[in-house]
Amino acid sequence: MRICITGNLGYIGPCVIQHLRAANPDATLVGIDTGYFAGCLLDPLHYPESVPDVQYYADVRTLPEEMFAGVDAVVHLAALSNDPLGSRFAEATGEINHLATVEVAKKARQAGVRSFVFASSCSVYGLAGTMARTEESEVNPLTAYAKSKVHAEIDLAELATDDFVVTCLRFATACGASPRLRLDLVINDFVASAVAVGQIRILSDGTPWRPLIAVRDMARAIEWAALHRTAGEGGACLVLNAGSDSWNWQVRDLAAAVAEAIPGTQISINSDAPPDSRSYRVDFGLFRSLAPGFQPQSTLMGTIAELKLVLERAKFSDTNFRQSRLVRLHVLSSLTEDGLLDVGKPGPIRYPLTATDSQSRGAALDPQEVLSVPARA
Ligand SMILES: NC(=O)c1ccc[n+]([C@@H]2O[C@H](COP(=O)([O-])OP(=O)(O)OC[C@H]3O[C@@H](n4cnc5c(N)ncnc54)[C@H](O)[C@@H]3O)[C@@H](O)[C@H]2O)c1
Numbered sequence: 350m351r352i353c354i355t356g357n358l359g360y361i362g363p364c365v366i367q368h369l370r371a372a373n374p375d376a377t378l379v380g381i382d383t384g385y386f387a388g389c390l391l392d393p394l395h396y397p398e399s400v401p402d403v404q405y406y407a408d409v410r411t412l413p414e415e416m417f418a419g420v421d422a423v424v425h426l427a428a429l430s431n432d433p434l435g436s437r438f439a440e441a442t443g444e445i446n447h448l449a450t451v452e453v454a455k456k457a458r459q460a461g462v463r464s465f466v467f468a469s470s471c472s473v474y475g476l477a478g479t480m481a482r483t484e485e486s487e488v489n490p491l492t493a494y495a496k497s498k499v500h501a502e503i504d505l506a507e508l509a510t511d512d513f514v515v516t517c518l519r520f521a522t523a524c525g526a527s528p529r530l531r532l533d534l535v536i537n538d539f540v541a542s543a544v545a546v547g548q549i550r551i552l553s554d555g556t557p558w559r560p561l562i563a564v565r566d567m568a569r570a571i572e573w574a575a576l577h578r579t580a581g582e583g584g585a586c587l588v589l590n591a592g593s594d595s596w597n598w599q600v601r602d603l604a605a606a607v608a609e610a611i612p613g614t615q616i617s618i619n620s621d622a623p624p625d626s627r628s629y630r631v632d633f634g635l636f637r638s639l640a641p642g643f644q645p646q647s648t649l650m651g652t653i654a655e656l657k658l659v660l661e662r663a664k665f666s667d668t669n670f671r672q673s674r675l676v677r678l679h680v681l682s683s684l685t686e687d688g689l690l691d692v693g694k695p696g697p698i699r700y701p702l703t704a705t706d707s708q709s710r711g712a713a714l715d716p717q718e719v720l721s722v723p724a725r726a
Contacts, residue, residue, distance in 0.1 A: 350376040351420045352575065353462075354401070355409050355453065356427030358382035360531045361468070361523060361564050363397035365424060368568035370400050373576070379420070380404045381412065382427065383697045385681060385690070389529050389674040392663045397528040406697035409449040417460035422575040424466045425453055428497075429692065431533060432472070432627075433678040435494030441692040446497030451504040458513040466574045467505055469498045469517040471560055471590060474629045479558065481597065481632040484519075484588050491627075502588055509586035516574035516583075520567055521560035521592035521631060525652045526659040532675040535559055535600065536649075539607040540656040541675075543614040545668050555601030555618045557628035562592040563652050566645035570636070573643035583639050590633050593645045597630040603649075610653045 352369060356362055357380035366378055380401040390396065398404055405416070409427045417423065428446045429435060435442040454465050474482040475489035490496040502517045509515040524536040532541045539549045562570075570591045583589065601618065608614040637644060672679050684690035690698055 350422075350576075351379065352376055352422045352424065353379045353381060353417065353420050353457075354424045354426065355381045356425070356430075356468075357401065357404075358384055358387050358398070358529070359426060359430065360527050360529050361567055362426050363400070363528045364564040365426070365568045365571050366397070366400050368565065368572060369575075372572050377402045381407050381409065381416070383408050385684070385692075385698055386529055386674075386677070387698070389680060391528060391530040391659060391665075391675070395528050408695040408697060409453050410444060410695040412453060412456060414456040414460055417457045417462050420457065420460065420462050422464040422466070423453065423457045423462050424468075424571055424575050425450060426468045428468065429494070429681075431677060432492045432494050433533070434681060435492050435497065437678060437682065438692050439493040442493045442497050443500075444693075446494070447500040447504070450501040451508070454505055454508050454515070458508055458510075463512065463514065464575050464578070465505070465513065465515045466571055467501060467515065467517045468571075469502055469519045469588070470495065471519050471521050471592070471629065471631050472627065473499050473502075473519060474631065476628060478628075479630060481594070481630040482590070483632045484590060484635055506586040506588075509584075511580040511585050513585070514578060514580050515586045516578055517586070517588045518567075518570055518574060518591040519589065519631075520570075521562040521590075521596060523564050523567060524561050524656075525563040525565060525647065526655045527564050530659065530675055531677060532670050532673070533677055536561060536603055536607070536653065537656060539604055540611070540653055541660060541665065541670050543607050543611040544657060544660045545666050545670060547613055548615045548617065549604045549607060551600055551604055551616065551618045553600060553622045554620050555599065555604065557600050558597055558630045559600060559603070559627075560592050560597045560629070560631040561603075562596060562645060563647035566593075566647050567591065569643045569645070570640065573640045577643075578640075587639075589636050589639070590631050591636055592631060592633045593637075594633050596645065596649070598649075606649050607653055610650060611657060
């Protein structure tokens with residue numbers, strides 16, 4: 350079995366690859382990523398790319414169809430992956446998250462891939478009140494990021510057949526430890542803040558709802574969708590909320606849980622904040638009924654404890670972490686401002702060796718070039 354995972358050098362990707370390796374020791378795992386965040390490891394001694402068999406440093410906007418020859422399943426994670434990035438890089442967000450997703454799926458289908466998993470997002474529901482949203486609920490995408498996910502879902506539905514089964518997993522907000530930890534996610538931010546500063550500042554009044562899912566539980570859902578689901582379970586194209594009902598949390602409860610796990614943490618709430626436009630609850634009943642063996646297993650306190658552990662092991666103490674390599678907007682903005690990256694131009698990131706290389710890199714390197722590095726014998 351050969352499985353392609355795009356966007357594998359991000360936050361969720363390394364956990365998905367680890368999970369798929371454990372679930373299928375003999376599968377050939379192929380990673381495809383521009384490497385925008387390749388250097389953003391929490392602990393440089395823990396290098397996750399020893400797990401895939403092959404790593405391509407390539408852009409999903411310009412992949413050759415041959416990339417998918419002999420591939421059984423594609424897990425498509427590659428994206429500009431949050432609202433702040435969508436707002437700063439709106440055009441590229443549409444090109445990568447929507448248009449390139451559809452092109453990747455077309456090439457995969459043409460090459461005979463059987464199963465295509467798209468990492469969509471519960472943020473498609475936007476401001477949705479306290480009624481839990483089901484897959485039948487109207488979507489209300491408020492941001493470029495959420496809109497890109499809705500547009501991709503719509504176009505992917507057109508491509509699905511019984512021989513090319515498409516699953517759009519509308520994931521809740523991710524949380525938990527990963528070799529490429531992100532601190533721009535609510536629980537991860539709270540734990541980092543508690544560890545480094547001893548304080549959590551809630552920017553809202555604390556009442557907004559956030560459905561969460563632990564990264565390791567995302568990997569379980571992806572395994573089900575990529576390797577086990579057939580068109581008989583949910584149809585050739587299935588759009589599915591991925592998470593669990595008991596993980597719809599109010600932000601103030603999340604802060605309280607972190608403070609309980611890390612004694613001495615102070616919580617401040619902004620009671621004058623305007624209403625948060627991203628408050629929503631989600632119903633995960635369909636996921637429960639279709640994939641009973643692949644339901645989330647993590648606990649909130651266990652997830653917080655693991656985050657605290659990995660941060661402490663990495664001797665994390667950065668009080669200014671929102672301006673660090675662990676925050677996506679900061680990373681892509683810095684690379685852009687330093688002239689090292691133009692997300693509007695397809696191609697893998699190239700780190701220059703010297704300042705002179707930096708000036709000449711545009712001329713010297715072919716952005717369409719695809720490099721492959723055999724990662725495992
Ligand atoms: N993190 C969450 O809370 C969350 C929730 C719901 C859905 N998702 C979705 O899951 C997927 C993975 O999320 P993540 O948190 O790991 O994001 P991430 O930003 O950490 O990783 C995304 C990866 O995609 C790569 N990438 C971006 N543009 C690319 C391109 N043009 N070609 C090839 N690779 C490219 C980046 O280099 C990065 O390694 C995304 O599609 C995201 O929208 C994430």
